[in-house]
Amino acid sequence: MSLRWSHVGLNCRDLGATEAFYERWFGFSRARTVELDDDRIVFLRQGDVYLELFHSDTEPLVKPAGxxxxxxxxxxxxxxxxxxxxxxxxxxxxxxxxxxxxxxxxxxxxxxxxxxxxxxxxxxxxxxxxxxxxxxx
The missing domain is CATH 3.10.180.10 (2,3-Dihydroxybiphenyl 1,2-Dioxygenase, domain 1)
Incomplete structure (x- = not known):
């Protein structure tokens, strides 16, 4: 059995804004979209690295700093x-x-x-x- 890195899942208030950020500044591109009943999951890829984006209306737990x-x-x-x-x-x-x-x-x-x-x-x-x-x- 072997394991390899798969992805990081990120909760996002605005899937489009988060996707655009990682595309523009870090070279990611959309690899797949999974359509759900009333939502979707977006997979971004840059080489062997994936980000999985989930929509969330929840407020952040912590204020970004440092x-x-x-x-x-x-x-x-x-x-x-x-x-x-x-x-x-x-x-x-x-x-x-x-x-x-x-x-x-x-x-x-x-x-x-x-x-x-x-x-x-x-x-x-x-x-x-x-x-x-x-x-x-």
Missing amino acids: DGPAQPGVARHLAFQTDDLDAFLTKVGDEVPVTLGPLHFDDFIPGWQSVWLTDPDGVIVEVSEGYRDASID
Whole structure:
């Protein structure tokens, strides 16, 4: 038996706005839509990574801040890698709220830096440049 990563499910107030956010800034595209009686589920794909979007009218449990919520049972943030964080930040400009950073972690890994942003529903999204596993150093 083998297991592999499948997807992250996100609750969204506006499926279209959340889909557009991940398409525009992170290169996702629609892989499938599952129509339900009075709703739908949207699957987005970028390479081997999937996001599953569910509509929700519920208010967020936590206010987005820093690098994400610290409550157990709540995902802290989603994370993406880039080879040019400055170019990414120039691209998003003031269109995506920054909750933290950019921060530099050169004391741990030379060249490692990250910034944390929010998606339309307040999910914290980290974008990093320069992280490497210990075995690569």
